Amino acid sequence: MQLGRVVGTVVASVKADGLEGVRLLIVQPLDRQQQPRGTPMVAADAVAMAGPGELVHYVSAREAAQALRETFVPVDQAIVGIVDAVEEVSS
Numbered sequence: 499m500q501l502g503r504v505v506g507t508v509v510a511s512v513k514a515d516g517l518e519g520v521r522l523l524i525v526q527p528l529d530r531q532q533q534p535r536g537t538p539m540v541a542a543d544a545v546a547m548a549g550p551g552e553l554v555h556y557v558s559a560r561e562a563a564q565a566l567r568e569t570f571v572p573v574d575q576a577i578v579g580i581v582d583a584v585e586e587v588s589s
Contacts, residue, residue: 501528501581504552508540516568523548523577525556532584541575542566548577555579 506524513520521543529535532553541556544565548554554577557565562576 500556502526502554502556503528504548504550504554505538506550514572516571520566521546525554539575541577542573544576544578545580548580553581555581
């Protein structure tokens with residue numbers, strides 16, 4: 499599972515076919531301790547409910563292209579869930 503925090507939005511006046519009506523959000527990837535890891539990226543909001551400040555689950559590559567209603571659109575990351583809580587299980 500890849501966790502990230504929504505840190506902003508992207509406004510695009512022209513989008514590729516299949517992306518009309520899909521929100522584009524800026525997501526900061528997080529590590530296991532929910533600390534920033536790497537650089538922020540743009541992700542398509544497949545759940546259509548994510549917003550700034552929310553903890554989200556995202557997928558990359560081919561899975562991202564299939565996560566939206568219109569499949570195989572040109573996206574590299576897609577938000578597929580909003581995370582309510584993270585609990586570490588000790589073994």
